[in-house]
Structure formats: C-alpha cells, structure tokens
Amino acid sequence: MRARKRDWIDIGLVAFTVLFFTFMLAPIIVVVVVSFTSAGYVAFPIPGWSLKWFANIFAYQPFVGALKVSIGVAIAATLLSCLIGVPACLYLARSRRAWASAVMTFLLSPLSMPMIVIGFASLFFLSWLGIGITFTALLITHTVVCLPYVIRTVAGVYAGLPSAYEEAAAILGADPARVFWHVTLPLIRPGIMAGALFSFLTSFDNLPISYFFASASTGTLPVVMLSYLENQFDPTIAALSSLQLLMAVVALLIVDRVYGIDKMTVAA
Amino acid sequence: MTKLDRRRFIGGATALAAGLGGMPHLARAQAKSITVTAFGGVWEEAVRKCFVAPFEAKTKAKANVSLGGPPQWLAQVEASPKKPPVDVLIMTPDLALTAAKAGLVDDFTVEKLPNLAKIPKELTDSVMGKGTLFDYGVGGITFNKNRVKNPPKSFAEFVDRVAKGEFVASVPSISYAVTPIMLIWAMAKAFGGGTENVDPFFKAMEKMKKNLVFWAGPNDFFNHLSSGEAELGIYFDGRTWNHFDSGATWIDFINPLEGGSLNGVAVQKPVNADPLAWDYINEVLDAKNQTLFAEIMNYGVTNTDVVYSDKLKPRITPWQQTQFPPYEEIAKVRNDWVNRWNREIGR
Numbered sequence: 001m002r003a004r005k006r007d008w009i010d011i012g013l014v015a016f017t018v019l020f021f022t023f024m025l026a027p028i029i030v031v032v033v034v035s036f037t038s039a040g041y042v043a044f045p046i047p048g049w050s051l052k053w054f055a056n057i058f059a060y061q062p063f064v065g066a067l068k069v070s071i072g073v074a075i076a077a078t079l080l081s082c083l084i085g086v087p088a089c090l091y092l093a094r095s096r097r098a099w100a101s102a103v104m105t106f107l108l109s110p111l112s113m114p115m116i117v118i119g120f121a122s123l124f125f126l127s128w129l130g131i132g133i134t135f136t137a138l139l140i141t142h143t144v145v146c147l148p149y150v151i152r153t154v155a156g157v158y159a160g161l162p163s164a165y166e167e168a169a170a171i172l173g174a175d176p177a178r179v180f181w182h183v184t185l186p187l188i189r190p191g192i193m194a195g196a197l198f199s200f201l202t203s204f205d206n207l208p209i210s211y212f213f214a215s216a217s218t219g220t221l222p223v224v225m226l227s228y229l230e231n232q233f234d235p236t237i238a239a240l241s242s243l244q245l246l247m248a249v250v251a252l253l254i255v256d257r258v259y260g261i262d263k264m265t266v267a268a
Numbered sequence: 269m270t271k272l273d274r275r276r277f278i279g280g281a282t283a284l285a286a287g288l289g290g291m292p293h294l295a296r297a298q299a300k301s302i303t304v305t306a307f308g309g310v311w312e313e314a315v316r317k318c319f320v321a322p323f324e325a326k327t328k329a330k331a332n333v334s335l336g337g338p339p340q341w342l343a344q345v346e347a348s349p350k351k352p353p354v355d356v357l358i359m360t361p362d363l364a365l366t367a368a369k370a371g372l373v374d375d376f377t378v379e380k381l382p383n384l385a386k387i388p389k390e391l392t393d394s395v396m397g398k399g400t401l402f403d404y405g406v407g408g409i410t411f412n413k414n415r416v417k418n419p420p421k422s423f424a425e426f427v428d429r430v431a432k433g434e435f436v437a438s439v440p441s442i443s444y445a446v447t448p449i450m451l452i453w454a455m456a457k458a459f460g461g462g463t464e465n466v467d468p469f470f471k472a473m474e475k476m477k478k479n480l481v482f483w484a485g486p487n488d489f490f491n492h493l494s495s496g497e498a499e500l501g502i503y504f505d506g507r508t509w510n511h512f513d514s515g516a517t518w519i520d521f522i523n524p525l526e527g528g529s530l531n532g533v534a535v536q537k538p539v540n541a542d543p544l545a546w547d548y549i550n551e552v553l554d555a556k557n558q559t560l561f562a563e564i565m566n567y568g569v570t571n572t573d574v575v576y577s578d579k580l581k582p583r584i585t586p587w588q589q590t591q592f593p594p595y596e597e598i599a600k601v602r603n604d605w606v607n608r609w610n611r612e613i614g615r
Contacts, residue, residue, distance in 0.1 A: 040514035042487060043494040062312065062335055120343065127347035211340050215353055216303055216332035224308055227335045232309030233487055233511055 032245070035238035042235050053239035063240065066224040073135070073210075073220065074203040077142035081199045082192060084143070085150035090184070093159040104155065108148045118145060119209035138213040138220075142203045149202060150195035157191030158184075193259055201248075301330035302355040302542045308335045310510065314564040323551045329544055338363045345372050345538045352538035355545040356552075360445065361395060361595040362602075364534035368398035373536040376400055380546045383553035386571045391532065391587070394595060401532035402552050403561065404568050406585045407450030408528035410508045411500035412493045413520045419500065422525040423458035423472075426500075431475040438492040438501030441482035442609045448602050449593045450529045451502055452609070458526035463597040466605060470612055482615050493519065504531065506567035509583050513566070523585045530590040532570075 030044055038048035057063050088107065092100045110118060122141040123133075131137045165187065169179045207222040214223040221240075229237050255261065306315040312335055320331045334341070338359045345352045349372060359367065367373045375397055378385050384392065384400065392400040409426055411419045416435065420426040430437045440447040452469050459468030473480070481498050483489040490511055492498040505528075508521040535552050537545045551557055555573035562569045563577060568584045576584055 041490060041511060041516050062308065123343060124347045132348055132351070133344055133353040211336065212343055214334065214336045214340060216334045219335050224335050227308030227337060230486065231307045231311045233490055234514060
C-alpha cells in the first residue's frame with residue numbers, strides 16, 4: 001500500500017518536472033525553429049527551411065558593429081569588476097569593522113535598483129562630468145552593475161574559508177603576494193569564475209543602461225535588436241537569438257570542460 | 269617624489285575622463301561629420317539611401333547614423349544641451365512637443381530650410397514650428413483577407429461586428445506608446461467624442477471586450493493574425509504593406525470612413541547642434557528623396573511635390589483624409605486615459 005503511494009508521488013514528480021521543462025523550453029524551441037524558416041515573416045509552424053536569416057545577420061552591418069561593441073564592453077566590464085571587486089572582497093569579507101558591512105552593502109546596492117534608473121541617472125551624471133555618450137561612459141556604467149556579481153560570489157567563498165591556510169603559508173615564510181598567488185587565489189577561483197560569468201552575461205544582455213549610452217559608435221546588440229524589432233518583421237532577430245543561444249551553450253561547455261560548472265554553482 | 273593626494277587624484281581622474289569623453293567631439297570637428305538618428309532595420313537602410321547619401325554627396329561631410337528610439341535621443345540631448353550628442357532628432361509628435369516646450373530644439377524657417385516651403389504649414393505648426401512632420405502612417409483596420417471576405421469599412425461597423433462575435437479583433441494594449449492616439453482618441457472621435465470626452469471609446473471597448481485580444485508590440489499583431497488568434501485589428505498602413513511585400517499576401521488594410529489617426533514622425537534640430545544639420549534636414553524634406561523613402565517604407569511623406577508610384581498610390585492615404593490628432597491636448601490628458609484604461613480594461 002505504502003509502495004503504491006510512493007509510486008504515485010514519483011509519477012507526479014516526474015510529470016511535474018516534464019511539464020516544467022516543457023513550459024520553460026517550448027518558447028526557446030519555437031524561436032530556434034522560426035530562425036530556420038523560409039518565410040519572410042515570423043510564423044509557426046514554418047512553411048519551409050532556410051538559412052537566409054542567419055546570412056542576413058552578417059549582411060546587416062549594424063548587427064556586426066553592435067556585436068563587437070557588446071563583446072568589448074562585456075569583457076572590459078568583467079575585467080574591471082574583477083580588478084575592483086576581488087581586492088575589495090579580500091578586505092571587506094573578513095573585516096569586523098562596522099563600516100565594512102556598510103561598504104559591502106553599498107557595493108551590492110546596484111542589484112536592488114532598477115537598471116533603467118541607474119542608466120538614466122548615469123547619463124546625466126557622466127554628461128555633467130563631460131564624459132557624455134562614449135565607450136568610456138558605457139563601460140563605467142556597465143561596471144557599476146556588474147561589480148555586485150563579483151563581490152557577491154567572491155565574498156561568499158572567501159568568508160567561508162578558514163584563515164588558517166593563509167596563516168600557515170605566512171608562518172612558513174611566504175610574503176603577502178605569494179600567499180595571495182599560491183593560496184588565496186586558487187581557493188577563491190570558483191567565486192571569481194562564477195562572478196565573472198554572471199558579470200559578462202549581465203553586461204552582454206543589458207538593455208536598460210546601454211539604451212541611454214547608444215550612439216553611432218556605442219550601440220550594443222540589445223539596443224540595435226530592439227530598434228530593428230520595432231520596425232522590421234522578418235525572422236532575423238530569431239536567427240540572432242539562436243546564434244546567441246549557441247554562443248552561450250558553447251561558452252558553458254568550454255567553461256565546464258576547463259573548470260567544471262558544478263564548482264562554480266557551488267560558489268554562487 | 270610627487271605625493272598623490274585625494275583632491276589631486278579626483279581632479280586628474282576627472283580630467284582624464286573628460287579628455288576621453290571629449291575625444292569623439294574633437295574627431296567630429298576635424299572630420300566634419302554630424303550624427304543623425306534612425307530606427308533600425310529597413311528604416312535605417314532607407315535613411316542611409318534617401319537622406320544620408322545625398323547629404324554626403326552635396327556637403328562632402330559624413331553623417332553617422334545612431335540607431336535607437338526617440339526617448340533615448342531626447343534624454344541624451346537633455347543631458348548635454350550645450351553639446352548635444354546627436355545633431356538631428358527623429359521624434360514622435362508627443363516627444364517632439366516635449367522637446368519644443370523645453371527649448372531643446374531650434375525653430376524651423378524657410379531661410380534655414382528651403383524645402384520647408386513645400387511642407388504643409390499644419391504639419392510644422394503641429395510641433396510648434398520647432399520641427400516638422402516628414403513621414404506619417406495611418407492607424408486603421410488591418411485584416412486577414414483569407415478569413416474576412418467582407419471587412420468593416422468604418423470604426424462603427426468594426427465595433428458592431430466585433431461586439432456581435434463575428435470576428436476576434438487584435439487591438440493595441442495600453443503599454444504601446446501610440447495607443448492613446450491610434451485607438452483611444454481615434455475611436456472616441458469617430459463616435460462623437462474627442463480629447464475632452466473619451467466615454468464613447470470606453471463604451472465601445474465594453475461592448476467588444478469578449479472578442480478582443482491585445483498586442484503589446486507591432487510583431488504581436490502579425491502573430492495574432494497569422495496564427496488565427498484574431499481575424500482583424502487596429503494597426504498601421506505602412507507596416508501592413510511592408511508585411512504584404514515580405515510575402516504575407518493574405519493581409520490588407522482599410523482606412524476607416526471616419527478617418528484613421530495620423531501618426532507622424534517629426535524631424536528636429538537640437539539647439540547647439542552642428543549647423544550642418546540644416547543641410548541634412550533639408551535633404552529629409554526634399555521631394556525626390558521623400559519619394560524614394562516612401563517607396564521603400566510604404567508610408568506617406570509630406571512634401572507636396574511628391575508623386576507616388578502606381579504601386580504606392582492606392583496604398584497611401586493623403587494626410588487630409590486622416591484625423592489629425594491634437595497632440596498637445598492629448599499629452600495633457602494622456603495619464604488620465606491610461607489610469608481609466610487600467611481601471612476599466614486592465615489589459
């Protein structure tokens with residue numbers, strides 16, 4: 001009797017899981033299928049198969065230019081976030097001073113603010129400073145919103161590590177730089193990798209901030225995609241979305257091969 | 269050794285940042301170029317072909333095209349009014365009025381723009397003379413002609429037949445920026461109301477509510493029609509014809525007998541923008557350039573010398589046969605309409 005009840009629970013859980021994944025994945029599958037349509041407009045089911053919308057991505061020059069800007073700013077913002085965030089975490093995560101907690105909260109605060117507010121306010125502030133609509137302005141603002149991801153993951157890992165490892169290295173004669181390079185850095189690497197990955201994706205997909213800093217030379221892919229989508233109805237955007245999906249999957253596979261996703265998810 | 273104190277560091281960082289930020293402006297002055305604006309996709313391609321190319325050929329200057337949307341460009345000009353990052357604005361009429369009232373844009377005169385003489389005065393007056401409409405669409409009835417053999421010819425017929433359940437209609441949701449003009453005002457006006465009285469619109473929506481679906485973005489509408497979720501709806505002429513030309517030959521458009529709303533696109537020049545912008549805007553208002561633009565975009569243009577091709581002529585509704593929205597009046601009551609929509613319709 002108890003075993004039969006157990007079976008029904010298992011069947012229910014499996015059914016729920018299947019439904020959940022269908023609900024989550026079905027829209028993505030539709031987008032991927034539509035990107036291969038032979039029709040000149042978005043419709044499902046598709047009348048025939050074609051790769052022309054993928055060719056159209058590279059034929060439309062603003063997509064190519066915007067993709068370069070998006071990749072450039074995402075890499076630069078991730079590097080800057082790590083350069084600022086990791087040293088900040090090493091100091092703040094174990095500090096017992098009252099203000100350390102306040103500083104940590106301040107550094108994480110962009111997570112709790114609507115991005116459109118950050119974008120709008122940054123536009124006026126950076127314009128007032130004279131930086132205006134430039135790649136520098138775009139990079140500064142992206143770094144502000146990427147930094148909390150690095151802080152959150154690295155601080156989480158570092159706070160959980162016993163200080164005994166670093167103390168032992170120091171007692172054995174290692175100077176602070178060697179302690180950091182040979183002991184601390186390997187231990188916090190999962191946190192840095194997880195933070196860097198979140199940071200890159202946050203920047204790469206960002207629309208509300210990039211929107212305010214878009215110009216002829218600083219338009220990012222999401223801004224150009226939105227502008228294209230508002231006035232054009234062909235499936236190029238579906239093809240571009242499929243390509244982005246492929247890039248993300250390939251990146252995750254490479255990271256998994258090189259480092260292991262499981263370690264990073266534990267860190268996050 | 270030089271001691272780097274806090275004040276010196278901040279000063280240096282600001283100077284460096286200002287220097288980095290100022291570099292594009294310096295480059296712009298040296299290369300004699302301006303920044304113009306465009307929506308993405310076919311719009312951008314049409315702008316490059318019809319306006320940028322003749323401007324560059326005549327002036328030997330370069331026009332860089334910034335892609336995006338009017339709220340973005342307006343915010344950028346507001347943030348740097350002394351050194352606007354764009355030299356020519358493409359705006360919706362409501363935002364064009366906002367820019368005009370804020371003193372962010374210059375007056376349009378025939379002295380600065382010889383081609384302005386060929387633009388009907390009403391279209392320039394509609395944005396307080398601080399810009400003009402150069403292109404327009406009409407919000408009317410778009411339908412799937414495979415499923416609707418005898419389409420409604422007027423807003424009144426549209427409402428009656430949808431209310432009776434003959435069709436499911438797709439109409440813009442309140443999240444779409446132009447809904448207050450193309451749907452609320454246009455239908456209120458068709459039923460004897462107007463800016464001061466939109467009760468007729470809300471009564472019509474109450475009658476139709478069981479047979480309505482709502483589109484939040486222009487692509488949703490086509491999805492509703494192609495999937496069979498709706499048979500017809502309120503939409504724009506130019507977008508309908510673009511869709512037709514891309515292979516959706518089952519689609520058609522009617523300007524309702526009462527007249528659909530005119531939804532114009534304004535061109536403006538920010539105060540302190542490069543004077544070369546006048547040369548570019550003059551190209552935007554040129555008859556030959558506008559004829560080509562209309563041919564690509566399937567939208568009406570405003571220069572009175574434009575002669576549409578035989579293909580385009582039956583598609584374009586002359587602006588005199590549309591309902592010209594009082595943009596300024598609508599802007600004053602827009603929030604009240606949105607609140608009422610949220611209370612009574614909620615979608």
